[in-house]
Amino acid sequence: MIYQFEKDNIPVVLDVNSGAVHIVDRMVYDILALYPNDEEKPKVPRERVLLKLQHKYPKEHLTAALDELDLLINEEQLFSKIIKRGEKFEHVIKALCLHIAHDCNIRCEYCFASQGNFKGENLLMDFDTGAKALDFLIENSENRQNLEVDFFGGEPLLNFQVVKKLVDYGKEKAKVWNKNMRFTITTNGTLLNEENMDYINENMENIVLSIDGNKKTNDRMRYTVNNTGTYDLILPKIKKMVEKRGNKPYYVRGTFTKFNKDFAKDVIHLAEQGFRNVSVEPVVAPKEEDYALGVEDLPEIKEQYDILEKAYFAKKGTKEAFEFFHFKMNLQNNPCQEKRALGCGAGVEYVSVTPEGEIYPCHQFAGNEKFKMGSIWNQEKLDAKIVTSFKSASVDNKIACRDCWAKYYCSGGCHANAYHENRSLFNPYELGCEMEKKRIQNSIIIEAKKRLGRDGS
Helix, strand or coil, rough: CCEEECCCCCEEEECCCCCCCCCCCHHHHHCCCCCCCCCCCCCCCCHHHHHHCCCCCCHHHHHHHHHHHHHHHCCCCCCCCCCCCHHHHHCCCCCCEEEECCCEEEEECCCCCCCCCCCCEECCCCCCHHHHHHHHHHCCCCCCCCEEEEEEEECCHHHHHHHHHHHHHHHHHHHHHCCEEEEEEEECCCCCCCHHHHHHHCCCEEEECCCCCCHHHHHHHHHCCCEEEEEEHHHHHHHHHHHHHHCCCCCEEEECHHHHHHCCHHHHHHHHHHCHHHEEEEECCCCCCCCCCHHHHHHHHHHHHHHHHHHHHCCCCCCCCCCEEEHCCCCCCCCCCCHHHHHHCCCCCCEECCCCCCEECHHHCCCCHHHHHHHHHHHHHHHHHHHHHHHHHHHHHCCHHCCCCHHHHHHCHHHHHHHHCCCCCCCCCCCHHHHHHHHHHHHHHHHHHHCCCCCCC
16 A cells, blocks of 8 residues: 655655655656555556556656566565554553642643543652552563653642652662663643752653743643733743753643644744744544634644744754654654554553552543553552553554554554544544644655755745
């Protein structure tokens, strides 16, 4: 199966199953459009190609191109075979989301965690629970050497003393087991100060800093318990945090809603504040919410991604240059086919642990008893059925994904979004699919322009 598209006068052909990306000339693009797309190693009658295209291209050029295409097909760089492997993925935990605080000091209108408590009590994780969770991660990581821990909330800085104790504990424990434990923290930035900034900078592999964009956008959805906007409070703090990071990884992350479908301006605003690494995500919310996105918003949203692509090149090489998370695609080193089928690994490679020690497939399922896998205090009773269901929900087993060209780029999308929208892990969130396909196309074109030396033209 192949997929062809053209953008900004760049013809692109994707081999869906292998992930190979081919930037081709117009003649090859036109020839491939004549190939049947539902066969393995298809061969098109040369007479048909010549009949259809000889008025546009010299016969000898068409014949040479057909020879090269036959070679690529035989080498499975075009029309490669489907290999279903997602369900064979081993249940080895390599990443853990620690809900260090089910409490928050601000009120975000779109918060999926119900303002931090995940529809439960306001709780802070104690050290013993966190330590037991890190033990669980190490003991279930088998031969994986690199392990990831994300301190999450609510607002993790409300429980920062426990965070520090757990980082020390995790590092010592990792040494004993010959592991490398890397830490990340996600924060709204309100409680950042010199002391915890220095600690984070020294001990955290990455930090995610939440802000939605310019003052109007941010303060529309993110406000304090006193109903005042957070922009003026957090902007100088997260600027300081990013300054301290230097070249260390970080992301400034926002959310766009129906109220700011023109989100490109917010990404550009954040870049103008000096934030090089920016991620602005579409909100996922019940349809009845006035800020929820709908199918009717897709044309405007897609246009915004094109605006961002142009801005990416316009600001490249300036002090306002930025990297947009959804435009970062490594075409040279794609994940293995198993990983591309399984996706994020929720419930298989990655789990979250609540302040009480309950285990869920990921942070977005926390609090939903249907998806409670067990407890770190009683690991032998982890729910094998939930693990199996998430392993089975690979992109190869989703009917809606079967003929989709983007399936091995998005891996079927977010399980939580699919479930919350359709009450099924196997029925993808359609609106998210359409946005993801647009982002993938933009990402590929950006890489193509770099290689062609076109600098966005």
